[in-house]
Every structure is written in C-alpha cells, then in structure tokens.
Amino acid sequence: MSEILQKLWDNNILILGIWETVYMTFISAFFSYLLGLPLGVILCVTAKDGIRPIPWLNRILDLLVNIFRSIPFIILMVAMLPTAKFIVGTSLGNKAMIVTLVIAATPYVARMVESSIKEVDKGVIEAAQSMGAGSFRIITKVLIPEAKPSLTVGAVISLVTILGYSAMAGTIGGGGLGMIAVTYGYQRFNNDVIWICVALTIIVVQLIQEIGMRIARKTDKRTA
Amino acid sequence: MIELRNICKTYKNKKGEFTALRDVSLTVSDGEIFGIIGLSGAGKSTLVRCINYLEKPTSGQVIIDGSEVRKLGKKELLKLRQNIGMIFQGFNLLEQRTVLKNICFPLEIAGVPKPEAKQKARELLELVGLTDKETSYPSQLSGGQKQRVAIARALASDPKYLLCDEATSALDPDTTRSILELIREINRRLGVTVVVITHDMKVIDKICDRVAVMDNSVVTEIGAVTEVFSRPQSETAKKLILPELKISESITGSERIRIVYNGESSFTPVVANTILSSGVPLNILYAKTKDIDGKAYGELVLQLPDDSRAGEKVKSYLDTNGVNYSVLEGGADDVGDTAEAVG
Numbered sequence: 167m168s169e170i171l172q173k174l175w176d177n178n179i180l181i182l183g184i185w186e187t188v189y190m191t192f193i194s195a196f197f198s199y200l201l202g203l204p205l206g207v208i209l210c211v212t213a214k215d216g217i218r219p220i221p222w223l224n225r226i227l228d229l230l231v232n233i234f235r236s237i238p239f240i241i242l243m244v245a246m247l248p249t250a251k252f253i254v255g256t257s258l259g260n261k262a263m264i265v266t267l268v269i270a271a272t273p274y275v276a277r278m279v280e281s282s283i284k285e286v287d288k289g290v291i292e293a294a295q296s297m298g299a300g301s302f303r304i305i306t307k308v309l310i311p312e313a314k315p316s317l318t319v320g321a322v323i324s325l326v327t328i329l330g331y332s333a334m335a336g337t338i339g340g341g342g343l344g345m346i347a348v349t350y351g352y353q354r355f356n357n358d359v360i361w362i363c364v365a366l367t368i369i370v371v372q373l374i375q376e377i378g379m380r381i382a383r384k385t386d387k388r389t390a
Numbered sequence: 391m392i393e394l395r396n397i398c399k400t401y402k403n404k405k406g407e408f409t410a411l412r413d414v415s416l417t418v419s420d421g422e423i424f425g426i427i428g429l430s431g432a433g434k435s436t437l438v439r440c441i442n443y444l445e446k447p448t449s450g451q452v453i454i455d456g457s458e459v460r461k462l463g464k465k466e467l468l469k470l471r472q473n474i475g476m477i478f479q480g481f482n483l484l485e486q487r488t489v490l491k492n493i494c495f496p497l498e499i500a501g502v503p504k505p506e507a508k509q510k511a512r513e514l515l516e517l518v519g520l521t522d523k524e525t526s527y528p529s530q531l532s533g534g535q536k537q538r539v540a541i542a543r544a545l546a547s548d549p550k551y552l553l554c555d556e557a558t559s560a561l562d563p564d565t566t567r568s569i570l571e572l573i574r575e576i577n578r579r580l581g582v583t584v585v586v587i588t589h590d591m592k593v594i595d596k597i598c599d600r601v602a603v604m605d606n607s608v609v610t611e612i613g614a615v616t617e618v619f620s621r622p623q624s625e626t627a628k629k630l631i632l633p634e635l636k637i638s639e640s641i642t643g644s645e646r647i648r649i650v651y652n653g654e655s656s657f658t659p660v661v662a663n664t665i666l667s668s669g670v671p672l673n674i675l676y677a678k679t680k681d682i683d684g685k686a687y688g689e690l691v692l693q694l695p696d697d698s699r700a701g702e703k704v705k706s707y708l709d710t711n712g713v714n715y716s717v718l719e720g721g722a723d724d725v726g727d728t729a730e731a732v733g
Binding site: 287289292294299300303308312314 | 467469474476480482486498499528543553
C-alpha cells in the first residue's frame with residue numbers, strides 16, 4: 167500500500183469519506199423526494215389524461231422540469247451555489263452540496279415518480295372513481311400505494327444517480343469519496359487512491375441496489 | 391329508478407367528432423335486472439358510464455331516484471356514486487391490498503370506522519363464498535374469485551344499484567354461470583337493481599328481466615327479454631339473438647313438412663307423438679329451435695316418405711293437434727330464415 171493510502175486509512179479519512187457520501191446521498195434523496203414526489207404526482211394527475219387535468223399548470227411544471235433536467239449537473243451545481251448560500255448560509259461543505267444536490271435531483275425524481283404513477287392501471291382508478299373517491303383520496307389510496315413497488319425501484323435508481331452527483335460535488339467543496347479521489351488521488355497523481363475510491367463507490371452502489379431491489383420485491387403483492 | 395332521457399355523447403378530438411351515443415332514452419325500474427346488449431363499439435360501455443357520470447353526457451338528462459345528476463354538486467355526485475356499485479370486465483382490484491382490504495376500500499371512502507368496515511367486509515366475503523381468502527392478494531386468485539371480490543367490494547357501501555360492465559366477458563362458461571347466479575341472488579336477496587352490459591345473449595337470457603338492444607350509438611329496441619328474444623325487430627337484435635342461424639339454407643328432396651314453433655310449450659314432444667300415433671317414420675332434415683322461458687321458438691323440417699298415404703296420416707295428426715305447419719312440395723326450398731319465422 168502506498169504511503170498516502172496508509173495515511174488516509176490511519177486517519178479514518180476513507181471511512182469518513184464513505185460516511186459522508188452515504189449521508190449526503192440519503193439526505194439529498196430524502197429532500198428530493200419531499201419535493202419530487204408531490205411534483206411527480208401533480209405532473210401525472212394534471213396531465214391531459216390524468217384524473218384532474220389542469221393543462222396550464224401541467225405545461226409550466228413540465229417545462230420547468232425539462233429546463234432543470236437539461237442543465238448538466240456540474241454547471242447547475244456551480245450556478246446554484248449562491249442559492250445554497252442563501253438557504254444554508256454557506257456555499258462550502260456538505261450542507262451547501264446537499265442544497266445543490268436537491269435542486270438537481272428533484273426534477274429527476276419528479277420524472278421517476280411520474281412514470282411510476284402512470285403505470286397504475288386506469289381501470290383501478292376508474293373503479294375508485296365509481297365508488298365516489300375524490301382526487302385526493304385516489305392519490306393517497308390508489309395511485310401511491312398501487313405504484314409502491316415501482317416507486318421503490320425508482321428510488322433505488324435515483325439514489326444511485328444522486329450518489330454519482332455527490333461525487334461530482336466533491337470537486338467544488340463537498341466531502342465524501344469524490345473529494346478524496348480528486349484531492350488525494352487526482353491532484354497528487356496517486357492512482358491507487360482513485361482506484362480505491364472507485365472500488366468503494368462500487369460497493370456502496372451495489373449495497374443500495376441489492377437492498378433496494380429486495381425491498382421492492384418483498385413489498386410487491388402482485389408476485390406474492 | 392334510473393331514467394336516461396335523450397342522452398347524447400360526442401367525443402371531440404383533432405381529427406373530428408365521434409358520436410358514441412345518439413338520443414338514448416331508457417328507464418330502469420327498481421328491483422329489476424336490466425340488460426344492455428350490443429356488439430363492441432355500439433356505445434354500451436359509454437352508456438353505462440353515463441349513469442354514474444364517469445362519462446358526462448354531451449346532452450340529455452340522467453335522473454336517478456328523481457334527482458338530475460347534472461345538477462348535483464361535486465360532493466353530492468361522489469355521494470351518489472357510493473349508492474351505485476360497479477364491476478368491470480378486468481375486475482380492477484387493488485393489487486397491493488388483501489381481499490379484505492379491497493372490500494373495505496369503498497367503506498374507507500365513505501368514512502366508515504375500521505372495525506365496522508372489517509365486519510361488513512367479512513359478511514360480504516361470506517355472501518360471495520370466499521371466507522377463506524380474506525388475507526389473500528388478488529394475484530393469488532382465479533378470475534372468477536377476483537370477480538367475486540369485486541362484487542363484494544361493489545356491494546360494501548350497500549348500494550341500491552349495481553352496474554356490470556361486461557363482468558363475465560373475461561371468464562370461462564362455468565365461471566360465467568356461477569357469477570351470473572351470484573348476481574341474480576344479490577338482486578333477489580338484497581333487492582339491488584342491476585344493469586348488465588354484455589355482448590353475449592346468454593347473459594341476458596340467463597338473468598335479465600328486460601333488455602335494450604344497442605347498435606351504432608342508438609338503442610334499437612327495448613322490452614321484456616322473452617318479448618325481444620321471440621320477436622326481434624331490428625337487424626341487430628336478430629343478429630345478436632339468433633347468431634348461429636343461417637339466413638337461408640337450401641334443402642332438396644321429396645315432400646316435406648315445415649313446422650314452426652311460435653311459442654308453444656317446449657315440453658310437448660311433437661315429433662315423437664306424430665311418429666307414434668301415425669306410425670310413419672319421419673326424417674328430420676333441419677331443426678333449429680330455441681327454448682325461451684319454457685316456450686319453443688324455431689322451425690323443423692321433416693321429410694315424409696314417398697308413400698302419399700303416410701303423408702296424409704302425418705298431416706291429419708298435426709291438424710287435429712293444432713300444430714302450425716306448412717307443406718313444402720318437391721324441389722328446392724329455402725328454409726332457415728327463422729328470425730322471420732318466429733316473428
């Protein structure tokens with residue numbers, strides 16, 4: 167093992183890096199879903215063939231989501247630093263990175279949620295309507311519960327995407343494995359560190375993927 | 391009572407207009423099983439959805455128990471729908487809920503407390519004969535079982551009406567029979583008024599009291615099932631009710647007798663009696679009869695032996711017993727236009 171690697175290990179920097187990556191990813195995902203889930207649902211129900219079509223609102227939200235989705239994350243991240251400073255008081259560190267991650271991931275999550283909700287059988291929605299369920303009840307009792315397995319799969323994909331974003335955030339002042347790879351590896355010409363970070367990232371992604379999919383399968387009553 | 395008055399429904403899209411219903415009027419009385427039969431695309435599914443306003447008619451009135459649905463507020467409409475259960479061809483159960491929770495669903499919407507809802511759901515499970523499936527999920531059930539759950543669910547809020555949209559079309563004949571029996575039992579026991587949509591005349595034949603025939607966005611005839619079935623007026627009705635009959639069929643041979651059953655008792659063994667009493671061996675060349683409510687409809691073509699005395703014997707027997715027949719002379723004749731024969 168190279169000297170730097172030994173040092174990183176001894177000082178618990180790698181362990182801390184893993185922890186920071188996981189922590190940033192999950193906190194960002196949490197807030198992204200807090201905003202993205204309602205946004206995705208609104209996108210779905212206000213659509214032309216939705217349960218409550220509101221064309222103007224749908225068009226505006228659709229456009230906004232598309233705009234944010236089309237900006238490459240590395241650019242969006244830098245552009246959002248002033249916003250981060252406004253919200254959490256600093257444009258450096260993990261807190262600031264979480265803000266930029268949430269802004270970048272929310273439109274992505276909204277699209278994932280939208281596509282999951284769209285999969286819900288139209289007939290089941292019609293049945294609920296025939297029983298006298300209003301739009302809100304249909305959302306909370308039919309759309310979201312029926313789409314749960316698909317939403318879970320979507321969450322796993324989103325988590326992995328956000329984890330990727332968080333590594334990029336390491337280049338502009340965020341922590342985690344991305345930061346370690348850049349500052350200790352890339353900038354000091356130490357390929358070992360980069361490879362170790364790559365390997366650790368793969369392990370984290372595998373764990374998220376495996377556990378998430380298992381939950382999705384277990385909770386899906388269609389295959390029970 | 392459900393009254394539909396001059397219902398029209400037009401869909402508009404970029405390509406133009408499409409008329410699904412044209413001036414449809416009909417009345418469903420309390421306590422009856424009312425059938426709407428038509429080929430696919432006739433507009434019957436749209437019509438049934440106009441009853442609970444899942445489809446809003448372009449014009450015309452839907453009046454349920456005296457109140458016009460168009461004039462109801464949003465909340466009142468939702469309340470009204472709780473009084474109209476509906477079942478579907480595709481069952482439309484919530485896949486992520488157990489059987490019991492599926493049946494509880496309309497009660498949740500109606501705001502019934504949970505223990506009460508569960509109690510009610512269990513009673514309904516017993517009614518549809520699925521007590522042991524309480525904790526199963528829909529994916530673990532057969533088609534017939536799913537429809538039973540859907541029926542229980544539709545009945546949970548004690549509706550006065552039950553709409554069945556091709557409810558048996560996805561089921562095999564045996565299951566169809568048992569589901570139809572269940573629907574009839576619900577009608578008799580609970581007094582639920584039922585509207586049945588189908589393309590299958592057997593469904594109408596089995597459970598309906600009255601029937602409306604739909605074709606190409608309009609209702610072509612309405613009446614008691616026995617009435618419409620024995621005297622179908624419109625081409626559609628004839629096609630639906632006597633689908634297996636060929637309009638014309640040629641039979642050649644010596645002297646023949648054509649007997650037309652026009653609602654005589656189907657329990658009188660006409661042919662057997664004729665043979666026994668006249669001692670003449672008859673040959674059945676063509677037969678197509680249908681039993682509707684214990685009455686026979688249709689026609690029968692018998693070949694007489696070449697011996698003319700035997701023919702006289704047969705005819706005199708038929709005459710004395712008041713059987714309606716006609717003699718077909720030798721040569722080719724068209725038979726089989728039963729739709730007209732029974733009219």
